[in-house]
Amino acid sequence: MEALKLAGLQREDVGSVVATGFGRRSVSFAGSIKTEISCHSTGCHYYYPEEITVIDIGGQDNKVVKLNASGRKTSFKMNRKCAAGTGAFLEEMAYKLDVPMSELEGLARKSATGTELGSFCTVFTATEVLDRIRGGEQLEDIIRGLFNSVAKRILEMDRLTGRVIISGGVVAHNPIVAEIISERAGVNVEIAPHPQEMGAFGAALYAAESQTIQHQEDNQLSVARR
Amino acid sequence: MSEKKLLRKRIEASKQLNDLMRDYFYRMDRVSKGEEEGKIAWCTSVGPAELLSAFGFQIHYPENHGAMLGSTRLAMEYIPVANAMGYSPEICSYLTSDVGSYLKGETPLSKAYPGIESVPRPDVLAYNTNQCRDVREWLEYYAKEFDVPVVGINPPHGMAEVLPGHIDDVVQQLKDLIPTLEKASGETFDIDRFRESMRLSRECSELWGDVLGLAQNVPSPWTFFDGCIHMGPAVCLRATQEPIDYYRALKEELEQRVADGVAAVEGEHLRIYWEGMPIWGKLRALSEQFSELNACVVVSTYCNSWIFSAFDETRPFESMAQAYTELFINRSEPHKQTHMERMVREYKVDGIVFHDAKTCPNNSNSRYGMPQRLEEELGIPTLVIDADLNDLRMYSEETTRTNIEAFIEQLEENK
Incomplete structure (x- = not known):
């Protein structure tokens, strides 16, 4: 309802609704569902209609999806077993460091390389960070180290091939992550337009496509009737 | 969104299956309680069952019990018990569930079969490490607990080709089991009984292979998930006549489905290969999810592991050594890949999980x-799910569901 209000629309104005994300099956008014993997991919393909690798760093999961020039997925990977290296990891670390999320990017940019954190587990990383603080390391180096950790989790998921596009909430607020991935992988990594809304945009493209198909079927039906 | 009606087709032979398994467990229970003559051997699932059978042992399979603990999800109560006594959460969760249930003095058999209070007490334990080292640790633990002998075979691992030298080694190891088995059974080894066990097991195995092979039909008359349930007799009763009769009936029913064009998954649109162990506690949920997505899991290396084509009663030791050593799990990576490539073609697979x-x-x-190699060489998409056979602490429901759903979306795009 809020979205309709913001757009100045009524429910009847919306021809089709596609739900995505972890809660997709709970959207009672959706006509169909699509995974966020497909939606992020479709959204990115709209802007980059060529062979691309899509990296999505979300709140609870990371994805690396490969698309061919037609926009079809050729493979995808999601983070394994735990949510290390996702937005939730940064959120937890910001809380532990008592630094607002909005200040992480600025602080990290003051550091040249950042500290290297070895732990995979979020809780163990917090312990390691405490140890670094006690060891006298600078806050900005530690924060850049956290972003380095996110980049490492991405780079161990899959090889980056073709043009590399990154989306999701983490890079929307912390574009430095794209730069770190780019430096470490030795490839150019571009941030997609509206990275945080890319999944919703992809879902909208699916909804629009279903409308087009419906119109085509309606048209064919009327021709047949003639 | 409209709810999709699920058409889960009941296999009529299931009743016969239930009777067969019930009789098997009650028979062992009677022997264990001394109400019926006989001795009990515990054996690994691809262990020397036919040799044990030749001595007249009733055979209990701890792995089958492990699968029951997994599918009933009781494993989650017992695994931590074994972990706490020093069995790592990283080792076989069949082992940890089974040992945990033993320590708690509980078994799912009690609920399924009233009157059965525990798994049958062993007179001897026999393993084959063709699968892994864990099975040996597992049975050696029980040997101490029950103060009974444990014997085993340690065949060579990871072979591209099984060579005569490998077979000679395993044959000798099999023959070395005989004195202990004679003592534990109180019977003298009889080569003709052994030949008969091998003959029955081969026949059972061939029929099991036939019913699995029916899934090559499009649409498939049954699924991997059905197979996981119906494989019970091929594992637990394979050196006897009963499973032969059972698989004949099952085969007939499934052949009729094929003739009538009846699909296990209504509107089958995609055909999937399941590689690796079942996730026992989620078998039903996964079966339903694939069904909802019009995808039929038609083949697995898991169910196919109980097809022992090499069994030959005229060469019982040599052919048993061959069959149990040439198993998929015991082979080199290139051999496994060639096997999978063949299955992908034969079962007309669209994607591999x-x-x-x-x-x-x-x-x-x-x-x-x-x-990655199969994707490159066959151009077939693959998906890797992180989970476990029994330990659901390793399973993330939503992540797995999303992965499968996204995989099906990927396959649909390319169909």
């Missing part, structure tokens, strides 16, 4: 680049 089971590295075949 690899189950990377946390506690079963030996039966997780995604760890050395196999998915």
